[in-house]
Amino acid sequence: MKKRILLTAALLAIWSVGASLQTRPTAAAPVANRESDFLTRIRRLTVEGRRAGEGYWAPDGKRLVFQSEREPGNPFYQIYALDLTTGDTKRISPGYGKTTCSFFRPGSDEIEFASTHHDPKSKQYQQEELDFRASGKTRRYSWDYDPEFEIYTYAEKTGKYTRLTNARGYDAEGSYSPDGQWIAFTSMRDAYNRPLSAEEQKQLEVDPSYFAEIYIMRADGSGQRRLTSVPGYDGGPFFSPDGKRIIWRRFDTSGLIANVFTMNPDGSDVRQITDFGAMSWAPYIHPSGQYILFASNKLGFENFEVYLVDIDGKKEPVRVTYADGFDGLPVPSPDGRQVAWTSTRAGGSDGQIFLAQWNHEKALEALRAAPLRVGVR
Amino acid sequence: MGQFMKRILIAVLLLSTSVGAQQTAVASRTRAAVEFLASDRLEGRDTGSPGERLAGEYIAMQLARAGAKPLPGHRDMFMPFEFTAGTRDGGSNLTIRGAGGASQAFRGGEQVQALSFSDDATISGAVVFAGYGLVVPESQDFGYDSYAGLDVKDKIVLVLHYFPEDTDAKTKATLARYSDLRYKALAARQRGAKGLLLVTGPRSPNAGQTLRMTFDTALSGSGIPAATIGGAVANALFAGAPKTLAAAQEEFDSGNPHVPGFALATSVDLATKVVREKQTGRNVVAYLPADPGARIPDAGRPWVIVGAHYDHLGHGTRGTSLADKTEAGQIHHGADDNASGTAAVLAIAETLARQRMRRNVMFALWSGEEIGLVGSNAFVTSPPVPMTQVAAYLNFDMVGRMQNNRLAADGVASSPAWSRMLERANVAAGFDLATNPDPYQPTDSSNFNQAGLPTLFFTTGSHTDYHRPSDTADKIDYDDLDRIVDFAVAVIQSVANVDMAPEFTKVDPPQTGATLAGVRVTTGTIPDYTTDAKGLMLAGVVGGGPAEKAGLMKGDVIIEIAGQSITNIYDYTFALELLKADTPVKVVFTRNGERREVQLIPAGRR
Numbered sequence: 001m002k003k004r005i006l007l008t009a010a011l012l013a014i015w016s017v018g019a020s021l022q023t024r025p026t027a028a029a030p031v032a033n034r035e036s037d038f039l040t041r042i043r044r045l046t047v048e049g050r051r052a053g054e055g056y057w058a059p060d061g062k063r064l065v066f067q068s069e070r071e072p073g074n075p076f077y078q079i080y081a082l083d084l085t086t087g088d089t090k091r092i093s094p095g096y097g098k099t100t101c102s103f104f105r106p107g108s109d110e111i112e113f114a115s116t117h118h119d120p121k122s123k124q125y126q127q128e129e130l131d132f133r134a135s136g137k138t139r140r141y142s143w144d145y146d147p148e149f150e151i152y153t154y155a156e157k158t159g160k161y162t163r164l165t166n167a168r169g170y171d172a173e174g175s176y177s178p179d180g181q182w183i184a185f186t187s188m189r190d191a192y193n194r195p196l197s198a199e200e201q202k203q204l205e206v207d208p209s210y211f212a213e214i215y216i217m218r219a220d221g222s223g224q225r226r227l228t229s230v231p232g233y234d235g236g237p238f239f240s241p242d243g244k245r246i247i248w249r250r251f252d253t254s255g256l257i258a259n260v261f262t263m264n265p266d267g268s269d270v271r272q273i274t275d276f277g278a279m280s281w282a283p284y285i286h287p288s289g290q291y292i293l294f295a296s297n298k299l300g301f302e303n304f305e306v307y308l309v310d311i312d313g314k315k316e317p318v319r320v321t322y323a324d325g326f327d328g329l330p331v332p333s334p335d336g337r338q339v340a341w342t343s344t345r346a347g348g349s350d351g352q353i354f355l356a357q358w359n360h361e362k363a364l365e366a367l368r369a370a371p372l373r374v375g376v377r
Numbered sequence: 378m379g380q381f382m383k384r385i386l387i388a389v390l391l392l393s394t395s396v397g398a399q400q401t402a403v404a405s406r407t408r409a410a411v412e413f414l415a416s417d418r419l420e421g422r423d424t425g426s427p428g429e430r431l432a433g434e435y436i437a438m439q440l441a442r443a444g445a446k447p448l449p450g451h452r453d454m455f456m457p458f459e460f461t462a463g464t465r466d467g468g469s470n471l472t473i474r475g476a477g478g479a480s481q482a483f484r485g486g487e488q489v490q491a492l493s494f495s496d497d498a499t500i501s502g503a504v505v506f507a508g509y510g511l512v513v514p515e516s517q518d519f520g521y522d523s524y525a526g527l528d529v530k531d532k533i534v535l536v537l538h539y540f541p542e543d544t545d546a547k548t549k550a551t552l553a554r555y556s557d558l559r560y561k562a563l564a565a566r567q568r569g570a571k572g573l574l575l576v577t578g579p580r581s582p583n584a585g586q587t588l589r590m591t592f593d594t595a596l597s598g599s600g601i602p603a604a605t606i607g608g609a610v611a612n613a614l615f616a617g618a619p620k621t622l623a624a625a626q627e628e629f630d631s632g633n634p635h636v637p638g639f640a641l642a643t644s645v646d647l648a649t650k651v652v653r654e655k656q657t658g659r660n661v662v663a664y665l666p667a668d669p670g671a672r673i674p675d676a677g678r679p680w681v682i683v684g685a686h687y688d689h690l691g692h693g694t695r696g697t698s699l700a701d702k703t704e705a706g707q708i709h710h711g712a713d714d715n716a717s718g719t720a721a722v723l724a725i726a727e728t729l730a731r732q733r734m735r736r737n738v739m740f741a742l743w744s745g746e747e748i749g750l751v752g753s754n755a756f757v758t759s760p761p762v763p764m765t766q767v768a769a770y771l772n773f774d775m776v777g778r779m780q781n782n783r784l785a786a787d788g789v790a791s792s793p794a795w796s797r798m799l800e801r802a803n804v805a806a807g808f809d810l811a812t813n814p815d816p817y818q819p820t821d822s823s824n825f826n827q828a829g830l831p832t833l834f835f836t837t838g839s840h841t842d843y844h845r846p847s848d849t850a851d852k853i854d855y856d857d858l859d860r861i862v863d864f865a866v867a868v869i870q871s872v873a874n875v876d877m878a879p880e881f882t883k884v885d886p887p888q889t890g891a892t893l894a895g896v897r898v899t900t901g902t903i904p905d906y907t908t909d910a911k912g913l914m915l916a917g918v919v920g921g922g923p924a925e926k927a928g929l930m931k932g933d934v935i936i937e938i939a940g941q942s943i944t945n946i947y948d949y950t951f952a953l954e955l956l957k958a959d960t961p962v963k964v965v966f967t968r969n970g971e972r973r974e975v976q977l978i979p980a981g982r983r
Binding site: 042089303 | 796
């Protein structure tokens with residue numbers, strides 16, 4: 001889950017900033033909702049392994065593809081597909097290197113994900129990480145934005161991997177358009193394909209995500225094109241259900257404040273949806289097209305909750321989850337009746353994927369009742 | 378089965394079936410069994426009681442109906458075991474001989490009474506006072522040994538109950554761990570003492586009173602005669618001593634490890650006699666054979682055991698009842714604890730009987746769980762099938778009161794195979810599964826963990842009716858209990874069909890040392906065992922108890938009590954040792970994520 005956000009690393013150090021964010025006034029007293037209004041039959045889906053997250057649905061709603069650390073010998077995420085009918089799980093990625101951010105290609109047997117397995121040092125890095133853990137030392141967790149990350153597809157029928165990107169710098173966070181013909185993704189290639197100023201060079205060493213921008217390409221990897229050009233981490237793009245918009249989140253240059261935005265697939269007509277003054281990210285549009293689910297730490301620096309906001313961001317967002325720790329990366333099922341998300345509610349600091357029934361009618365009702373957002377344009 | 382018993386059983390069965398049919402539109406696979414087992418007729422299924430007999434007959438009948446058979450080489454499904462149903466003093470007495478030759482005899486429970494684990498013996502010897510009789514093992518690097526510099530070989534040792542009263546919390550906390558009476562007796566025996574006398578010192582709660590004979594399920598004594606004596610007896614023993622008992626205790630109460638014990642001027646003749654009433658309880662054990670055509674590798678261990686205890690507390694007269702004053706002595710129905718688990722295992726057997734398995738699946742319904750896991754312990758001690766042939770043990774205890782779709786699976790660290798099997802089975806079942814690595818749980822599965830088997834223990838957790846007469850069948854959530862049956866069948870099928878048996882991982886027991894022996898107070902809290910939230914989450918509070926009076930409620934998470942931070946149940950037990958009855962303490966807890974504080978006044982524990 002970390003790469004679609006800089007989760008804890010920098011943040012813990014700057015608690016006071018987070019604390020001040022909490023006191024930001026809202027437009028009106030929020031309507032008293034409970035988690036059970038929106039989410040019922042909450043259940044933990046993944047059990048095996050140290051951590052799992054970022055579950056994305058197959059177009060038929062019968063499978064979920066996700067990342068998990070669950071095999072001995074590799075301390076990094078690999079990609080797995082879970083069959084929601086049988087409970088069977090199979091690995092999609094090669095089993096070595098680092099991987100992240102998978103997505104089913106509609107109308108195809110392909111699954112897209114980002115991986116570093118072509119890096120000859122992959123297995124060396126795995127061993128180094130295992131040795132580090134065995135030493136008993138701990139480090140603050142941070143996603144390392146390995147510049148070797150490239151986007152791949154895996155064809156389930158043939159078992160063949162195809163590499164779609166070939167640019168130094170982190171290429172990941174890909175997702176398909178509903179017709180399966182386009183991939184929106186995040187790349188930090190801008191930091192590597194031009195001369196950097198001294199200040200930029202320093203920035204790259206401290207936090208390369210500053211250079212992350214949204215790109216688009218055809219499903220075969222051709223026609224790669226940049227859509228955003230604003231300093232700070234632009235990432236986590238997904239298409240709207242009608243394919244006419246892209247939703248993503250944009251960090252400010254400090255890496256502390258993030259907000260949800262939408263734009264046309266050619267990069268035009270950028271609109272800001274959220275304005276919590278906190279870290280609001282991991283947006284996903286409900287299949288009805290009427291509203292957006294996203295995560296924010298508005299209520300406390302380490303307390304991420306899932307929120308709901310209308311598609312235009314005119315209303316005050318409505319809180320969905322009510323659990324300590326992390327609740328984020330919400331992804332509604334294709335029929336809009338379930339939600340998969342990543343949560344630490346089972347205890348510990350490592351997330352697992354949870355699943356619940358989603359009350360669409362109640363969501364619409366809550367949005368109708370929500371007050372207009374302060375300062376809405 | 379006697380004719381009389383059979384007639385009653387059939388009558389009751391007919392009755393409960395017809396009532397059940399009226400009440401339920403959709404047939405539950407577990408309701409009839411829970412309603413029968415938790416009915417008044419079975420009087421709480423106390424181990425060895427007629428109610429337990431009847432429950433056992435019912436279970437055997439249901440297993441046979443499902444198609445399960447007695448184990449190979451067994452004529453029926455009953456596996457009796459002997460246990461100690463009660464202990465009483467059989468006339469222990471003590472005579473003190475002073476230096477001048479005068480003697481003074483004592484008998485009667487107020488003066489001298491054997492401890493429940495005492496050996497029966499008649500001994501004579503000089504008396505040595507050894508303070509609190511505490512020995513902290515060297516491994517703890519603490520440095521406290523009541524016997525340092527004392528020669529107690531072939532002497533009779535007199536020690537104080539509890540642990541030093543006036544010392545700092547940390548010292549108390551350490552010493553409290555070793556203040557269990559059995560531990561004190563063991564320490565005295567290891568130093569060569571031939572007997573132990575225990576007195577509750579004049580500066581401690583319940584000063585000068587002898588201890589009640591506690592219920593102890595041990596079949597025999599602990600290898601040393603041990604008795605509790607009244608204050609007057611202790612004072613008589615101190616005749617001719619350089620200081621009084623009270624003065625001596627005050628010195629020890631400082632916690633200073635260098636305060637020496639000393640020989641008294643008196644000697645005693647001590648006769649101890651504990652009458653242990655032996656009774657017989659019955660486990661009910663049957664199996665469904667593997668598909669004859671299926672072969673598993675030789676090392677694959679051809680058995681899986683699925684178990685639940687069916688005994689409960691009877692009328693709650695022995696030990697662990699939490700009935701309040703208005704309910705005391707009533708039938709403890711034990712619908713959730715553990716008619717629910719029993720019904721689940723019966724329904725599992727019925728379902729599996731229609732399926733093919735590559736391993737034999739054994740169904741074990743235990744008695745004697747509530748009095749100390751006695752039935753399953755007897756089974757593991759002399760197993761009808763060698764433990765080396767058993768792939769795993771799955772346990773169901775209190776599975777009938779699901780809340781928020783949450784099912785706890787404890788013992789996941791006992792095998793690397795568990796998490797995958799649970800994840801796979803739960804995709805269809807859809808529980809909010811709360812996994813807990815620890816296989817050392819207060820239920821029958823811990824005996825199998827000790828025997829080296831991978832174990833899983835399923836439970837929906839505790840509640841305010843726990844161990845009270847109000848744990849009744851109408852409060853059971855049968856829909857979810859039936860879901861648990863389906864989930865369990867899927868997990869059992871995984872174990873029953875995999876080539877190689879799940880590998881066993883030995884988990885180190887929790888390093889706490891906390892025992893209830895040192896706890897002298899009650900707070901009236903009911904811990905929630907289905908969450909591994911940091912702190913102690915409450916599944917409820919005992920009505921009228923200190924926690925309820927303090928305003929604590931279900932769902933609260935205690936994170937600090939009396940300045941001790943609490944991260945789990947062990948920390949909590951440990952902190953309780955340090956509390957004094959009627960002395961208010963601050964409790965810090967979170968409610969809906971918000972930090973709060975209250976004052977709680979612990980009540981004395983008898």
